Amino acid sequence: MSDHYIEQAPAVPAVRVLTIGDLQAALAAGWRDFRGAPAFGLFFSAVYVLGGWLILFALTASGQIWWTLPAAAGFPILGPFIACGLYEVSRRMDRGEDLGWGQVLGVILRQKDRQIPSMAAVVVIFFLFWNFLAHMIFALFMGLSAMTNVSSSIEVFLTPNGLTMLAVGTLVGAVFASVLFSLTVISLPLLLDREIDFVTAMITSVEVVRANPAVMLVWGLGIAGLLFLGMLPGFLGLFVVLPVLGHATWHLYIRAQG
Numbered sequence: 081m082s083d084h085y086i087e088q089a090p091a092v093p094a095v096r097v098l099t100i101g102d103l104q105a106a107l108a109a110g111w112r113d114f115r116g117a118p119a120f121g122l123f124f125s126a127v128y129v130l131g132g133w134l135i136l137f138a139l140t141a142s143g144q145i146w147w148t149l150p151a152a153a154g155f156p157i158l159g160p161f162i163a164c165g166l167y168e169v170s171r172r173m174d175r176g177e178d179l180g181w182g183q184v185l186g187v188i189l190r191q192k193d194r195q196i197p198s199m200a201a202v203v204v205i206f207f208l209f210w211n212f213l214a215h216m217i218f219a220l221f222m223g224l225s226a227m228t229n230v231s232s233s234i235e236v237f238l239t240p241n242g243l244t245m246l247a248v249g250t251l252v253g254a255v256f257a258s259v260l261f262s263l264t265v266i267s268l269p270l271l272l273d274r275e276i277d278f279v280t281a282m283i284t285s286v287e288v289v290r291a292n293p294a295v296m297l298v299w300g301l302g303i304a305g306l307l308f309l310g311m312l313p314g315f316l317g318l319f320v321v322l323p324v325l326g327h328a329t330w331h332l333y334i335r336a337q338g
Contacts, residue, residue: 093337110328121323132315166326221245269333
């Protein structure tokens, strides 16, 4: 199949005001799409879950289990890029197009010649910089000496310095997550759907957040909460959470267009 839909929709969409009802409708549509094509959701989620297991294994095998917390906190920012496959599935379901594996994976493969790799670079930079800051915050508050025993005891986190470190790290992480959320919540499905540059897509995404601060705050907190719950049982909950959120994000993008 050709990318004819890209040629038919070159313009940047106008931004419209969203309501909580739009979030509920997007989630309902996301659940519907997951049930309608569960194999795709499970496949793309498996890539994400496998990545989480590999990070955990690497940290545990290297004796640095104490880095699991910042790594696990930063890992979900890679989710929007993995979810591009889910956006394509929802797009095809909306338009009644073929859901064959060749067609879906073919469209995703063709993204390497478009703007999504540039967005992926932005996401990776955020991920790496967050992990760098996590190291720095830990060292500033806990000192190098704590690194030798933190993997065998969590008592170090209950000290005044430990609690302060957790508070500062959480605040910094929230700022990073908010910025990345604003840049990607609409830009990734927009780049999949239309032929525009990634900077314009990020600006459009930020404009949607600016036009709907309260609604998008609820959406961001909902995503964070669901991803956290999905990660608790060995990342297994992500097999359901990630595809539903991925499909729902596509439908929210459609609703955000004026």
